[in-house]
Amino acid sequence: MRKLFFDLAYTLLAAFLYAVTLPVLILFSFKKKYRHSLPARFFGVKNPPFAPHDIWFHVCSLGEAKAIAPLVERLGEKRLAISVITHTGHEAASKYAAQVRYLPFEPWLWFWIERPKTLVVLEAEFWYLLFRLANKRGARVIALNARISERSFPKYYKMRWFYRRLLAECDRIFCQSTEDMARFIALGARNVEVVGNIKLAQKIESTRSYPKPDGTLIVAGSTHEGEEEAILEAFAAYREHNPEAKLLVVPRHPERFGKVAELIVQRLPQMVLSRWSESRSVGADVTLVDAMGELNNLYAISDVAILGGAFKPIGGHNPLEPATFGCKIISGKEIFHQRELFKYVSHVQFVESEEIASALVRAEKLPPSQVEGSVDLGRIVEFLKTEKIT
Amino acid sequence: MRKLFFDLAYTLLAAFLYAVTLPVLILFSFKKKYRHSLPARFFGVKNPPFAPHDIWFHVCSLGEAKAIAPLVERLGEKRLAISVITHTGHEAASKYAAQVRYLPFEPWLWFWIERPKTLVVLEAEFWYLLFRLANKRGARVIALNARISERSFPKYYKMRWFYRRLLAECDRIFCQSTEDMARFIALGARNVEVVGNIKLAQKIESTRSYPKPDGTLIVAGSTHEGEEEAILEAFAAYREHNPEAKLLVVPRHPERFGKVAELIVQRLPQMVLSRWSESRSVGADVTLVDAMGELNNLYAISDVAILGGAFKPIGGHNPLEPATFGCKIISGKEIFHQRELFKYVSHVQFVESEEIASALVRAEKLPPSQVEGSVDLGRIVEFLKTEKIT
Numbered sequence: 001m002r003k004l005f006f007d008l009a010y011t012l013l014a015a016f017l018y019a020v021t022l023p024v025l026i027l028f029s030f031k032k033k034y035r036h037s038l039p040a041r042f043f044g045v046k047n048p049p050f051a052p053h054d055i056w057f058h059v060c061s062l063g064e065a066k067a068i069a070p071l072v073e074r075l076g077e078k079r080l081a082i083s084v085i086t087h088t089g090h091e092a093a094s095k096y097a098a099q100v101r102y103l104p105f106e107p108w109l110w111f112w113i114e115r116p117k118t119l120v121v122l123e124a125e126f127w128y129l130l131f132r133l134a135n136k137r138g139a140r141v142i143a144l145n146a147r148i149s150e151r152s153f154p155k156y157y158k159m160r161w162f163y164r165r166l167l168a169e170c171d172r173i174f175c176q177s178t179e180d181m182a183r184f185i186a187l188g189a190r191n192v193e194v195v196g197n198i199k200l201a202q203k204i205e206s207t208r209s210y211p212k213p214d215g216t217l218i219v220a221g222s223t224h225e226g227e228e229e230a231i232l233e234a235f236a237a238y239r240e241h242n243p244e245a246k247l248l249v250v251p252r253h254p255e256r257f258g259k260v261a262e263l264i265v266q267r268l269p270q271m272v273l274s275r276w277s278e279s280r281s282v283g284a285d286v287t288l289v290d291a292m293g294e295l296n297n298l299y300a301i302s303d304v305a306i307l308g309g310a311f312k313p314i315g316g317h318n319p320l321e322p323a324t325f326g327c328k329i330i331s332g333k334e335i336f337h338q339r340e341l342f343k344y345v346s347h348v349q350f351v352e353s354e355e356i357a358s359a360l361v362r363a364e365k366l367p368p369s370q371v372e373g374s375v376d377l378g379r380i381v382e383f384l385k386t387e388k389i390t
Numbered sequence: 391m392r393k394l395f396f397d398l399a400y401t402l403l404a405a406f407l408y409a410v411t412l413p414v415l416i417l418f419s420f421k422k423k424y425r426h427s428l429p430a431r432f433f434g435v436k437n438p439p440f441a442p443h444d445i446w447f448h449v450c451s452l453g454e455a456k457a458i459a460p461l462v463e464r465l466g467e468k469r470l471a472i473s474v475i476t477h478t479g480h481e482a483a484s485k486y487a488a489q490v491r492y493l494p495f496e497p498w499l500w501f502w503i504e505r506p507k508t509l510v511v512l513e514a515e516f517w518y519l520l521f522r523l524a525n526k527r528g529a530r531v532i533a534l535n536a537r538i539s540e541r542s543f544p545k546y547y548k549m550r551w552f553y554r555r556l557l558a559e560c561d562r563i564f565c566q567s568t569e570d571m572a573r574f575i576a577l578g579a580r581n582v583e584v585v586g587n588i589k590l591a592q593k594i595e596s597t598r599s600y601p602k603p604d605g606t607l608i609v610a611g612s613t614h615e616g617e618e619e620a621i622l623e624a625f626a627a628y629r630e631h632n633p634e635a636k637l638l639v640v641p642r643h644p645e646r647f648g649k650v651a652e653l654i655v656q657r658l659p660q661m662v663l664s665r666w667s668e669s670r671s672v673g674a675d676v677t678l679v680d681a682m683g684e685l686n687n688l689y690a691i692s693d694v695a696i697l698g699g700a701f702k703p704i705g706g707h708n709p710l711e712p713a714t715f716g717c718k719i720i721s722g723k724e725i726f727h728q729r730e731l732f733k734y735v736s737h738v739q740f741v742e743s744e745e746i747a748s749a750l751v752r753a754e755k756l757p758p759s760q761v762e763g764s765v766d767l768g769r770i771v772e773f774l775k776t777e778k779i780t
Contacts, residue, residue: 150567150568153568153571154568157571157575178540178543179572181544182547182569182572183572183576185547185575185576186571186572186573186575
């Protein structure tokens with residue numbers, strides 16, 4: 001009874017906020033970025049409740065939608081449903097064999113949630129009515145890859161009267177680290193288990209195998225505008241020290257292939273350049289990889305990986321890929337989008353553009369980068385597949 | 391009644407362990423390192439209870455004994471008592487105007503603790519009977535600079551039935567960080583406050599001021615056997631790039647002054663060497679600082695500090711000192727004794743011996759190191775001075 005009273009008060013407050021922000025919501029619905037998500041989430045446009053399903057994943061956006069890939073694969077026989085918050089999340093989730101919806105704003109959930117069995121909520125997607133109504137209507141609620149950052153904890157702790165209620169609706173919390181575990185318990189959660197970060201379970205494999213050439217092979221992966229210059233210069237300097245070294249340049253965006261080819265000819269006129277699309281080999285001094293989907297295949301035969309998107313403020317690219325194949329990684333320092341994953345990769349050299357040449361020399365003595373840290377995905381799959389509703 | 395039962399069971403268990411380890415204790419009492427501490431702690435030799443006092447600090451060893459210096463100073467009008475565990479802690483504590491004792495092993499505490507008013511326990515010195523008996527006999531018990539490491543937390547959490555009891559005896563827990571706060575609360579503690587690390591309150595000041603010379607001044611502080619060679623070599627290389635640079639070498643141990651002087655003459659024959667004890671100036675190319683107590687005065691006028699004790703496995707030296715004076719810090723990587731303090735210092739370059747020269751070049755563009763992080767010492771002093779026994 002007291003719970004119901006709280007639920008109603010919460011719903012009223014949310015509905016009030018909804019009413020107040022309505023003009024802004026309508027305005028933003030015209031923006032391209034929000035064109036689908038806002039009408040779906042706030043006005044129910046093209047967003048009916050899920051048809052019957054076994055497991056419902058709620059993710060936020062692109063990152064979490066991709067992170068559940070290994071789970072989706074191993075839960076193949078179940079009927080899956082996925083709710084998302086953002087447009088990019090919707091796009092990524094739509095690639096799975098699953099029903100995909102936008103998660104309606106909270107007060108709508110009273111009319112939207114229908115007989116769920118298992119709700120799995122990713123990361124920090126803590127919505128009180130989502131947890132409460134799913135639980136009330138028969139689902140077990142599981143928080144997966146759950147985390148509370150050091151920075152957020154004091155804020156959450158001040159609101160502990162609220163989070164205690166919210167977390168009480170959770171049947172199980174699988175969190176990323178013992179740090180997160182302590183924070184959840186401090187907020188009053190029970191049934192907390194550390195299983196690791198599920199992003200470590202992403203499948204990284206090569207699709208084709210190429211012969212490994214003689215001499216040191218360096219791959220500059222996912223490079224962006226303004227990064228190739230420094231890499232080419234560093235390679236030229238490094239060649240004086242190691243004349244057998246070869247370089248592969250893999251620009252991130254295909255529309256830049258032509259431009260990068262010109263850049264190579266211009267900056268390294270004395271070297272032999274080949275294009276991957278013509279030669280399909282790494283015999284030349286410098287090879288421009290003007291093809292998509294080859295990066296992991298090339299990491300697999302390379303000694304050193306210079307990881308792009310981090311020498312300019314792009315945010316970095318996935319370091320687990322080169323680390324999985326035992327490349328010695330050299331990265332720029334602008335890794336703000338990938339910081340979480342870099343935590344699990346050892347022996348990376350983070351350098352400025354002008355230090356790439358000396359990092360190449362240093363790499364000779366360094367051990368290959370490797371992925372440290374693990375996740376007990378089996379434990380999660382087993383739990384999702386077999387445990388009964390409590 | 392149930393509490394008394396637990397206390398007696400705990401005491402019996404401790405007494406049993408005491409009886410079992412007695413032969414080992416007697417044997418170790420002959421070792422130089424334990425000659426005073428073991429007989430005092432386990433056999434009551436020269437270790438009477440404290441005479442009446444206002445505030446009783448319990449510290450473990452050297453580090454914590456030094457850390458309370460700013461508190462001891464600001465609590466000058468109070469009668470202080472300090473208990474320690476180790477010999478080095480005893481030595482450091484004996485420098486304060488306070489009674490100093492070794493903390494007896496737990497069962498003895500029943501006969502040893504007399505009418506305390508306030509017990510302040512440092513860091514992770516969690517002894518159940520100490521907390522319990524001090525509390526029972528009228529003291530408020532305060533944990534200061536309290537911490538539980540990420541690594542220890544899971545162990546503590548498994549024993550939470552015990553730690554919940556222990557922490558319940560604590561009137562206030564002043565901890566180092568929000569990380570520690572979450573862990574203490576997860577273990578069932580109440581009255582937890584984050585005030586920061588009291589080691590950040592240590593007084594760092596120069597005692598004399600010297601004129602700052604023209605050109606870049608580099609000070610190699612607290613260098614150890616086997617470290618000067620690489621520093622001199624790096625300085626020689628750096629001079630080609632910056633001919634105005636000057637170097638001060640401050641060996642950690644006075645007995646090595648002569649040897650280091652020889653080393654400088656031998657390795658840098660083309661440079662002018664002076665000895666601080668003779669010149670008291672930094673005019674020469676290289677100055678050997680063969681004097682004690684000048685390090686902070688020299689940090690105060692230097693641009694770059696190469697911090698010794700970290701290029702060999704010594705464990706590092708205090709980085710707060712050069713950082714306080716705005717030096718650009720270059721350190722080795724072997725900082726295992728100082729890791730905690732390095733956490734609070736930004737922009738430090740951690741390099742191998744052979745990279746010191748390039749670190750010197752890079753230092754030109756880097757901002758000065760600085761101390762980030764603070765401690766609310768006023769809050770602690772106010773609490774210790776004014777709050778009543780609850």
